[in-house]
Amino acid sequence: MCVQVVERYSVCGCLYHKHQIDTCLLYGKGGHAVQQKIVLVGYACSAHSEQATKAVPNDL
Structure with a gap:
């Protein structure tokens, strides 16, 4: 199984870093995802x- 680790920010979901694909023997063959x-x-x-910090009231 080929695996790619993708790091995303926990609140907004924006991309932080996309790692290279860790390939297996079936990489590049038809039907292999x-x-x-x-x-x-x-x-x-x-x-x-x-935006996240503005949503928190200052009087807490």
């Missing part, structure tokens, strides 16, 4: 972290 393993990292990307 690459399975992606999603790993959640961090909190939110820079584009969404401002």
